[in-house]
Amino acid sequence: MKVQIITLFPEVFEEVLNNSMLWKAQDIGVVNFEVINLREFGIGPRNQVDDPPYGGGDGMLIMVKPMVEAIEFAKKKSKNAKVILPTPRGKNYVQSEAKNLASENNDLIIVCPRYEGYDERITDWVDVQYSIGNYVLTGGEIPAMVIIDSVVRLIPGVLGGEESAEKESFQSDDKSIEHPQYTRPEEFRGKKVPEVLLSGHHAEIEKWRMKNQ
Numbered sequence: 001m002k003v004q005i006i007t008l009f010p011e012v013f014e015e016v017l018n019n020s021m022l023w024k025a026q027d028i029g030v031v032n033f034e035v036i037n038l039r040e041f042g043i044g045p046r047n048q049v050d051d052p053p054y055g056g057g058d059g060m061l062i063m064v065k066p067m068v069e070a071i072e073f074a075k076k077k078s079k080n081a082k083v084i085l086p087t088p089r090g091k092n093y094v095q096s097e098a099k100n101l102a103s104e105n106n107d108l109i110i111v112c113p114r115y116e117g118y119d120e121r122i123t124d125w126v127d128v129q130y131s132i133g134n135y136v137l138t139g140g141e142i143p144a145m146v147i148i149d150s151v152v153r154l155i156p157g158v159l160g161g162e163e164s165a166e167k168e169s170f171q172s173d174d175k176s177i178e179h180p181q182y183t184r185p186e187e188f189r190g191k192k193v194p195e196v197l198l199s200g201h202h203a204e205i206e207k208w209r210m211k212n213q
């Protein structure tokens with residue numbers, strides 16, 4: 001899966017993409033990331049990418065031309081990629097969306113608006129719009145990271161067997177939560193691990209886990 005990210009802040013992806021599971025996914029060759037600097041598609045001598053909204057209002061919007069040209073640039077490398085726009089106007093991004101994106105195994109292009117948002121005409125070049133929650137973030141970069149992380153860890157081979165996603169929270173129906181877990185020591189400052197987990201009684205442990213989901 002090739003994942004291209006279009007952003008004004010390429011450097012913020014450096015650490016996130018090159019550590020832990022996202023690094024491993026690249027290492028085993030199931031994913032390949034490319035970060036595209038939207039500024040390179042800016043207009044005029046100052047590479048302008050934003051302008052005030054028609055009709056007035058606060059702040060600046062990402063202009064349609066630089067963003068569409070950046071998407072077209074990315075599409076040249078990845079003709080059938082799905083273009084994703086993180087936006088509060090989008091549908092709720094939940095685990096089943098991550099599962100679908102991982103199983104489709106389509107290449108992705110994720111665009112990251114900033115400032116007060118973007119010229120709505122950009123959405124004509126977008127396949128899907130996602131909101132990652134009912135709060136406002138400063139830009140599309142953190143939502144892009146959320147989407148990338150949640151999708152890539154579901155690509156077969158990325159999580160080892162012992163870290164399998166199957167039993168994790170939200171995996172079966174976007175609502176179910178995994179049971180609480182404990183590790184050593186058995187007691188910390190008077191706080192004890194539930195007795196049943198130390199019993200070695202698998203049926204009872206399973207019962208406790210089901211009850212505490």
Ligand SMILES: C[S@@+](CC[C@H](N)C(=O)[O-])C[C@H]1O[C@@H](n2cnc3c(N)ncnc32)[C@H](O)[C@@H]1O
Pocket residue numbers: 085086087088089112113114115116117118130131132133134135136137138139140143
């Ligand atoms: C400061 S926000 C713009 C908010 C916009 N003026 C509004 O009120 O809906 C800048 C960009 O961050 C991204 N963003 C912010 N919150 C988001 C969310 N909850 N889900 C997805 N993307 C979000 C979007 O790309 C958005 O265009």
